[in-house]
Amino acid sequence: MKVLMALLLLALTLGSALGKEAAPLAEDEAVEARLIGISEEMRCLVCQNESLAGSHAELAEDLRREIRGLIKQGKSDQEVMEFMVSRYGDFVRYRPPVKPVTWLLWFGPFLLLAVGIVALVAYLRRRGKHVAETPLSEAEQQRALALLNDKGENP
Amino acid sequence: MKRFLIPLVLFGVLVVFLAIGLTRDPHEVPSPLVGKPAPQFQLPQLASAEGKTFSPKDMLGKVWLFNVWASWCGSCREEHAVLVGLAQAGAAVPIVGMDYKDQRGDALRWLQQFGNPYLLSVSDADGRVGIDYGVYGVPETYVIDKAGVIRYKQIGPVTQEALEKKILPLVKELQK
Numbered sequence: 580m581k582v583l584m585a586l587l588l589l590a591l592t593l594g595s596a597l598g599k600e601a602a603p604l605a606e607d608e609a610v611e612a613r614l615i616g617i618s619e620e621m622r623c624l625v626c627q628n629e630s631l632a633g634s635h636a637e638l639a640e641d642l643r644r645e646i647r648g649l650i651k652q653g654k655s656d657q658e659v660m661e662f663m664v665s666r667y668g669d670f671v672r673y674r675p676p677v678k679p680v681t682w683l684l685w686f687g688p689f690l691l692l693a694v695g696i697v698a699l700v701a702y703l704r705r706r707g708k709h710v711a712e713t714p715l716s717e718a719e720q721q722r723a724l725a726l727l728n729d730k731g732e733n734p
Numbered sequence: 735m736k737r738f739l740i741p742l743v744l745f746g747v748l749v750v751f752l753a754i755g756l757t758r759d760p761h762e763v764p765s766p767l768v769g770k771p772a773p774q775f776q777l778p779q780l781a782s783a784e785g786k787t788f789s790p791k792d793m794l795g796k797v798w799l800f801n802v803w804a805s806w807c808g809s810c811r812e813e814h815a816v817l818v819g820l821a822q823a824g825a826a827v828p829i830v831g832m833d834y835k836d837q838r839g840d841a842l843r844w845l846q847q848f849g850n851p852y853l854l855s856v857s858d859a860d861g862r863v864g865i866d867y868g869v870y871g872v873p874e875t876y877v878i879d880k881a882g883v884i885r886y887k888q889i890g891p892v893t894q895e896a897l898e899k900k901i902l903p904l905v906k907e908l909q910k
Binding site: 637665666667669 | 760761763764765766767835860861862864865866867868870871
């Protein structure tokens, strides 16, 4: 058993010794890095919950090829984004621009938060009024004092 | 009783929103190209072996349908019957097809088998023109007016209902 383990371990180390350094996937790493940066900001229209960077859909591959071409032509990220938006609409962007149609999307959560806070404050105030003050009676006060003074002597 | 009213109303609003959400197809993304000039291209005609080309400017002055299809596309087949029906009914509107990311042989066989409702088809083998038109799910159909402006985009198959209720009335309107 031990011999077998040793052999296996040896095989493992041999494997890594013989393996070579991973070849870069793309010819131009700078272009590829920008491609990933841009396409992570974009939605794949075929599988809508995947980013363009992560999708294996054929259209996503074509679009990545297209974006790679644009980057090589020296287009800025902004121009690449415009290229995509002019064809597929704001929907391709995971972070749509702030404009009247998207106001509800951007500010809706804060609106809900504000409504919640107002409701909470109103509720707390109303409840404060409902709970009547009940002062301690003479006997209760005496007992409370006694308990407080008792501290230390009677652990 | 009154204290349940507000949560009940909120719940009702939520239900209405969710119900509306259920009736909408998230795959139908409104195209920003509607109302804009159809992107120009020059592509080889599918049927032509000598490499005759077609360009949208060839259709200027006519209202036409631009239908993106492919032989590998399943829902194109059900749509195809509708288009063939439209063409046989005495071409109310010319249809130009774009064979999207397809093999020429497969596409020609497909047309032979299921009929050819197209004035002509062009071949977009690498899908570049498809990207210019914002194609993301075949079949897609564009209504293009006399000035070459896209007026409507049908995402997914053209059904008989869509044809009668949306596309043909619009075509008639634009042909005036």
